[in-house]
Amino acid sequence: MLSQKTIDTVKATVPVLEVKGVEITTRFYAMLFEAHPELLNIFNHANQKQGRQQTALANTVYAAAVHIDQLEAIIPAVKKIAHKHRSLGVLPEHYPIVGEYLLKAIKDVLGDAATDDILNAWGEAYGVIADAFISIEKDMYDEASSIEGGWEGFKDFTIAKKEKESSLITSFYLKPVDSENLPEFMPGQYVTVRTQIPGDEYMLNRQYSLSTSYTPDYYRISVKKEAEMDPNGRVSTFLHEELTEGDTLELSVPVGDFFCNIHENQPLTLISGGVGITPMYTMLKSIAEKNTERPVTFIHAARNQDVRAFGEDVQETVSKLTNGKSYIVYEQEGLDGDFTGFINAEVLKQAANLDGDFFVCGPVPFMEAVIQSLTAIGIPAERINFEFFGPAMAIKTEQNE
Structure with missing residues (x-):
């Protein structure tokens, strides 16, 4: 348990984290890799170069500060990140190293404003948050190695x-x-x-x-x-x-919290853009093999026929469902698709089964547009599931939007 003094001190850093968060995490990664280059075997170099990892960590640190007095609010984000960590081989011994250089980065960026009280409070808070990650990830590692056919690491x-x-x-x-x-x-x-x-x-x-x-x-x-x-x-x-x-x-052993229970019976609409079709086709095919009575609608967006993947596979799989439908949305005009342009509210009202659950996967702008359209036609957030390809981002809340 954190003391009230620690909670108050950490919360007092929220405004500066909002402004300086990415600068702190950028400095953190630079210092970390300089001292421990072996960790470059774990981290995604592309996300580092694009600044995505720095932004993701800044969002996580910010969310932790906002919710330091109710850390259970960030557990869903912690679990999502923990799936990534387990798949990459992040281990308990890495957390003290990360904590050391995160505090050094805070001091380096904030200078004299990072008082001993602030650094001590963040050190204590980081220890609690790290313990939560370690505990959740231990369960994931144990499951990966103990399930039939499972293994440790890679x-x-x-x-x-x-x-x-x-x-x-x-x-x-x-x-x-x-x-x-x-x-x-x-x-x-x-x-x-x-x-x-x-x-x-x-x-x-x-x-x-x-x-x-x-x-x-x-x-x-x-x-x-x-x-x-x-x-x-x-x-x-x-x-x-x-x-x-x-x-x-x-x-690594498969992992991730973006999946559907194929044995449920409520209607399901799978919406994908580009290579986001990969998990969606897996869901579709799995349902067609195990639960053919389930109503499933498959909506895919592609620029044109040349870049569209699994077209014939989707049609063949949908045909095995008693109540299956599929639609293709081509961005380019003049192609033989069901819709032209982009997946928007009008397309969804015509094609989707509005009574069921929704899974969305694709590029970030695509997902944002689809989710906004689903919300606009009255689909509640709890029925919309999505997968972001990239560093696990801290989920925004009403308190930090």
């Missing part, structure tokens, strides 16, 4: 097959080198892929949704090739252009 997989799905997306069928049966996963979950690119000093990690229903023999991921000059494109280009069938990658 495991070697062979690329059994590469299959082009569109001009941008290629599927990789990954079989465990040890030929053991793989653990089941919830449709919508992801794995971390870890690889060493020749010439690079550190391992690179990327998280990819599993893109088909469970089989014990292999996992499938479907990767969009990003522009090579884009920081996100380094690994995807390596996968697309350099790795071939027979090469190996390391994978």
